[in-house]
Amino acid sequence: MSESSSEKTEMKEGEVDGALVSLASLPTLPRHAMPQISTFAFNDVAQSQSLIPKVTDKVIAYNPTYEELSRPFVGPANPKGESTLKRKNMLTGYAEEQAYNDAVFRVQHRSFQTLGYTRDPSTKPTLEGTSDEAVFVGDLQKAKMNEGRDILNVKASRTELKDLKQKRQKKGDAGVLDGEDAYKGPWARYTDSNVESPEEEESFSSEEDSVSEEEEGEEETTVTSTQSKKEPQSKKERTQFHGSNLYDYLGRTYMHVPRDLNVNLNKEPGEQDCFIPKRRIYTWPGHRNGVSALRFFPKHGHLLLSSGMDGKVKLWDCYHDRELLRSYMGHTRTVKDICFKNDGRQFLSAAYDSQIKLWDTETGQCISRFSTGKSPNCIKFNPDDDKQDQFLVGTSDKKIIQFDVNSGEVVQEYDHHLGAVNSITFVDDNRRFMTTSDDKSIRVWEWQINVPIKFIADPQQHSMPTVALHPNGKYVAAQSLDNQILVFGATDRFRQNRKKVFRGNNCAGYAIQVEFSPDGQFLMSGDSGGYACFWDWKSTQMKSKFKAHEKALTCIAAHPQETSKVVTAGLDGKINYWD
Structure with a gap:
C-alpha cells in the first residue's frame, strides 16, 4: 500500500514547462455520447472563414453557435463581379458618391x-x-x-x-456620297435665313492683280459662300484683252498663224526629229496659286492656253513679243482641265464650281454652259471632225457624261466606275476611249455604248490620274501614283506592257501630266520636287532630269512643230519655256 501510494503521489506531481503543476487542479471534462467540438479549433482565421456556411447550403458540416448563425451576412460589394466606373481615389481628394441621375x-x-x-x-x-x-x-x-x-x-x-x-439643309440622298445631293442626315447644317437671291448676292470688287503688269487694274469677281446650294456656283463671264494690238496691219487677229518665222507651223506634227531641251528661254508670270493645265494651239502651236487655280484661263503668245493676249474669267474655283477643238477657235473649261463652259478663243465670249451638278475632273472633245459637236466629261461621282454642244443635253452616261474619273483618252482611231479612275482600274468603252469592253485591274495597281497617247496610236502611258509610268496597249489587246516601265520621278500625291514628244522618241513628265524628267521611249532609260520649278511640276507639254521646245508649269504659278 505504501508503494502504491507513493506512485500516486509521483503521478499527481510533475513539472510542465519548468513549473510545478498539480494534476488535481486540472478540470475534469464530462463524458458524452457525442464528443463536443473544441472551440480551439477555430482559432485559425482562415479555417474559421472556410467553415462559414453559404446561403445556398442545405447541410452544415459542423455545429455552429448561435452567434455564428445570427451574425449578418458579409460579402463583396459587387457579388456578380460587375465593375464600377466611379473613381474613388482622385488626385484632388476622395470623390464622394452623389445621388444624381445620368x-x-x-x-x-x-x-x-x-x-x-x-x-x-x-x-x-x-x-x-x-x-x-x-x-x-x-x-x-x-x-x-x-x-x-x-x-x-x-x-x-x-x-x-x-x-x-x-x-x-436637305438631308440628301442616302445613295450619293459626294456633291450637292450627298447624304447629310442628322449632320445637315443650319444656314442663315436672311440670304439674298443668287442674282442679288453677286458682288464685284475691284482689286490690283499683282501677277503681271499686263493685268494691272483688272477687276476680280467674288461670290459669297452663302449662295444657294440648289444650283451650281457661277458668276458672270467676262474677258479682257491684254495684248498691244488686237489687229495687225492686215486686220488679222492673233488667231492667224504667223508665217514670218524660221519654222513652218503648217506642216504635220512629228515629221522632224526631236531633242531634249537644255535651257530656259522665257518665263511667263502665269497664275496665282499654281497652274493646273497647259494646251498648245492644235497642230500649229503659236498660242498657249493655260488654266490656273485662281479660276482663270489665259492665252499666251509663243512668238514675237510672247505677251499675255487674253484672260477668260467666269469660274469661281480652280479650273481643272481645258480642251481645244480641232480648229482651235473654241475651247472648253471645267472647274471645281461644277461648271463647264465653252469659250470663243478669239472674242472671249462664253458660248454655252454645261453642268452635271458634280465637280468635273477632265473633259475631252471627240477628235473626229464630224463629231466635234460632242464631248465627254469625267466627274467626281464616278460617271462619264457625254454632252451635245448644240442642244446642251446629255446624250449618254457611262457609269461603271467605282471612283472619281480622272482621265479620258481616245484610242483605236477614236472609235473607243480609255478612262482611269480612283478605283485604281482602267476601262475601255465603245463610243456611245454604256458597257465597258475591257476592264484592267491588278491588286498592285495604283491610281493613274493622267494618261498620254503615243503619236503612233498603239500605246498609252499612264502616270501611276506609285512613282512609275506604266504602258498599256491601245489597240484590240488592251494589256499592260510589263517590259516598259519608267521610273525615276516622284509623283505620289500629285496629278502630274505625262507627255510624248511629237515624234514619239521621248517620254516626259514632272516631279514633285520641281524637276522635269525625260526618258527614251525604246530603252526606258532616263536621259535628262533638271530643276525646272521651285515647287511641284504639274504640267508639261511639247510644242507640236518645234524640235526641242517644251513648256512647263507648276504650283509656283510660273510658266517656263525651254529649248
Whole structure:
C-alpha cells in the first residue's frame, strides 16, 4: 500500500514547462455520447472563414453557435463581379458618391447648350424662399421667360418650327456620297435665313492683280459662300484683252498663224526629229496659286492656253513679243482641265464650281454652259471632225457624261466606275476611249455604248490620274501614283506592257501630266520636287532630269512643230519655256 501510494503521489506531481503543476487542479471534462467540438479549433482565421456556411447550403458540416448563425451576412460589394466606373481615389481628394441621375444630367446639359441656362446642381430648387439666381445658372432672363422649363418641356410654336426647318439643309440622298445631293442626315447644317437671291448676292470688287503688269487694274469677281446650294456656283463671264494690238496691219487677229518665222507651223506634227531641251528661254508670270493645265494651239502651236487655280484661263503668245493676249474669267474655283477643238477657235473649261463652259478663243465670249451638278475632273472633245459637236466629261461621282454642244443635253452616261474619273483618252482611231479612275482600274468603252469592253485591274495597281497617247496610236502611258509610268496597249489587246516601265520621278500625291514628244522618241513628265524628267521611249532609260520649278511640276507639254521646245508649269504659278 505504501508503494502504491507513493506512485500516486509521483503521478499527481510533475513539472510542465519548468513549473510545478498539480494534476488535481486540472478540470475534469464530462463524458458524452457525442464528443463536443473544441472551440480551439477555430482559432485559425482562415479555417474559421472556410467553415462559414453559404446561403445556398442545405447541410452544415459542423455545429455552429448561435452567434455564428445570427451574425449578418458579409460579402463583396459587387457579388456578380460587375465593375464600377466611379473613381474613388482622385488626385484632388476622395470623390464622394452623389445621388444624381445620368438622364437628368444629360437633359440639363442639353438645356444649357440650347437654351443658355440650366438648374444649379448645388442648390435645391424645391426649398421655399430660394431665389431664381440661386436656382439657375446662365441666361437668367431667358430662364424667367421660359419659367425655368428644361429642353424637354420647352416646345416651339409651329411658326418657329417651320422657320427652323427652312433654315436647315436637305438631308440628301442616302445613295450619293459626294456633291450637292450627298447624304447629310442628322449632320445637315443650319444656314442663315436672311440670304439674298443668287442674282442679288453677286458682288464685284475691284482689286490690283499683282501677277503681271499686263493685268494691272483688272477687276476680280467674288461670290459669297452663302449662295444657294440648289444650283451650281457661277458668276458672270467676262474677258479682257491684254495684248498691244488686237489687229495687225492686215486686220488679222492673233488667231492667224504667223508665217514670218524660221519654222513652218503648217506642216504635220512629228515629221522632224526631236531633242531634249537644255535651257530656259522665257518665263511667263502665269497664275496665282499654281497652274493646273497647259494646251498648245492644235497642230500649229503659236498660242498657249493655260488654266490656273485662281479660276482663270489665259492665252499666251509663243512668238514675237510672247505677251499675255487674253484672260477668260467666269469660274469661281480652280479650273481643272481645258480642251481645244480641232480648229482651235473654241475651247472648253471645267472647274471645281461644277461648271463647264465653252469659250470663243478669239472674242472671249462664253458660248454655252454645261453642268452635271458634280465637280468635273477632265473633259475631252471627240477628235473626229464630224463629231466635234460632242464631248465627254469625267466627274467626281464616278460617271462619264457625254454632252451635245448644240442642244446642251446629255446624250449618254457611262457609269461603271467605282471612283472619281480622272482621265479620258481616245484610242483605236477614236472609235473607243480609255478612262482611269480612283478605283485604281482602267476601262475601255465603245463610243456611245454604256458597257465597258475591257476592264484592267491588278491588286498592285495604283491610281493613274493622267494618261498620254503615243503619236503612233498603239500605246498609252499612264502616270501611276506609285512613282512609275506604266504602258498599256491601245489597240484590240488592251494589256499592260510589263517590259516598259519608267521610273525615276516622284509623283505620289500629285496629278502630274505625262507627255510624248511629237515624234514619239521621248517620254516626259514632272516631279514633285520641281524637276522635269525625260526618258527614251525604246530603252526606258532616263536621259535628262533638271530643276525646272521651285515647287511641284504639274504640267508639261511639247510644242507640236518645234524640235526641242517644251513648256512647263507648276504650283509656283510660273510658266517656263525651254529649248
